[in-house]
Amino acid sequence: xxxxxxxxxxxxxxxxxxxxxxxLQFHTRTRSPHELWLVIVDASASTxxxxxxxxxxxxxxxxxxxxxxxxxxxxxxxxxxxxPTWQVQGLKAxxxxxxxxxxxxxxxxxxxxxxxxxxxRWLAARQKxxxxxxxxxxLVTDGRLQEWxxxxxxxxxxxxxxxxxxxxxxGRARVMAADLKIDYRHIDELIAR
Numbered sequence: 001x002x003x004x005x006x007x008x009x010x011x012x013x014x015x016x017x018x019x020x021x022x023x024l025q026f027h028t029r030t031r032s033p034h035e036l037w038l039v040i041v042d043a044s045a046s047t048x049x050x051x052x053x054x055x056x057x058x059x060x061x062x063x064x065x066x067x068x069x070x071x072x073x074x075x076x077x078x079x080x081x082x083x084p085t086w087q088v089q090g091l092k093a094x095x096x097x098x099x100x101x102x103x104x105x106x107x108x109x110x111x112x113x114x115x116x117x118x119x120x121r122w123l124a125a126r127q128k129x130x131x132x133x134x135x136x137x138x139l140v141t142d143g144r145l146q147e148w149x150x151x152x153x154x155x156x157x158x159x160x161x162x163x164x165x166x167x168x169x170x171g172r173a174r175v176m177a178a179d180l181k182i183d184y185r186h187i188d189e190l191i192a193r
Contacts, residue, residue, distance in 0.1 A: 006026065007024050007025070007026055008025040008026055012024050012025045034072075034073055034130065034133050035070065035071075035072040035073065035133070035134045035135075035136070036072065036073045036074070036075060036090060036126070036130075036133050036134070036135045036136070037067055037072050037073070037075070037135075037136050037137075037138060038075045038077070038119060038122075038123065038135060038137045038138070038154075038156070039060070039063070039075070039076045039077070039137075039138045039140070040077045040078075040079060040112075040116070040119055040137070040138070040139045040140070040141075041056070041060070041076070041077070041079065042079045042080075042110060042112050042115075042139075042140060042141035042142060042163075043078055043079065043080035043104060043105070043106045043107070044080055044106060044107070044108060044109060044110035044112070044142075044144070045106055045107050045108060045109075046106075046110070046142055046144045047106045047141075047142050047163055048106040048107075049142075049165060049166055050165035050166050051165070052142060052163040052187070053104070053105075053106045053163065055163070055187055055191055056140050056161070056163050056187060057101055057104060058191075059140075059161065059187065059190060059191075060101055060140070061098065061101055063138065064093050064097045064098065064101070065093075067093035068093040068094070071092065072092075073091060073092055073093075074088055074090075074091060074092070074093050074097070075089050075090050075122070076088045076097070076100075077115050077118065078104070078115075079110060079111050079112045079114070079115035080106065080107060080108050080109075080110075080111070081108035081109060081111065082108065082109060083111050083114060084111050084112075084115035084118050087100055090126065110144065110145055112145060113145070113148055113151075116139075116151060116152055116154070116180075117152055119137075119152075119154060120152035120153065120155075123154060123155060124155070127155070135155075135156035135157075136156060136158060136159075137154055137156050137157070137158030137159070137182060138158065138159055138161065139158060139159070139160045139161070139176075139177075139180070139182070140160075140161045140163060141160065141161075141162070141163065141173055141176070142163050142164035142165075143164055143170065143171070143172035143174070143175070143176050144164065144170060144172065145172060145176075148176070148179075151176070151179045151180050153181075154180060154182075157182070157183075158180065158182035158183065159182060159183045159184075159185060160173055160176060160177035160180065160182055160183070160184050160185075161185055161186075161187055161190065162174065162177075162184065162185070162186045162187060163187045164186075165187075165188075
């Protein structure tokens with residue numbers, strides 16, 4: 001039984017009036033480790049095709065709502081243009097993410113490999129500060145990269161959502177998921193539900 005923290009007054013008073021410290025009952029602290037969702041969004045020009053990024057934004061909006069309800073922390077990294085950009089790093093989900101999501105557009109190159117390398121470094125540093133934290137990765141991409149060398153180990157369970165659409169699909173996102181050792185789903189499977 002806990003002997004410190006906040007007093008459980010209903011439990012204490014059910015046993016009669018407390019006369020000494022040992023008569024007090026305390027709330028047990030069942031503090032579970034925080035959960036962090038690391039989201040990497042490929043917003044390169046190729047993701048504009050066939051409404052792929054638009055549908056991905058719908059999924060991300062739902063994810064942000066879920067994170068808010070579950071009190072999860074979010075880290076959000078965008079891969080667009082020439083370099084990846086952090087939007088938030090380990091903060092609680094908030095309504096401000098909706099504004100960012102509304103303004104998210106696709107364009108430029110695909111610094112996805114740089115984003116994955118940055119995410120790997122960030123996760124390693126985070127592990128040192130919060131070793132009990134539970135981490136999950138969500139990677140949203142069409143996988144349209146020419147080639148990639150060895151991908152970094154991201155040391156957390158994850159899911160790659162493939163947003164590649166159109167009559168000609170290269171299927172590189174499935175290979176990328178296998179190389180990263182994370183699960184794979186196509187966005188059309190998720191939207192059809």
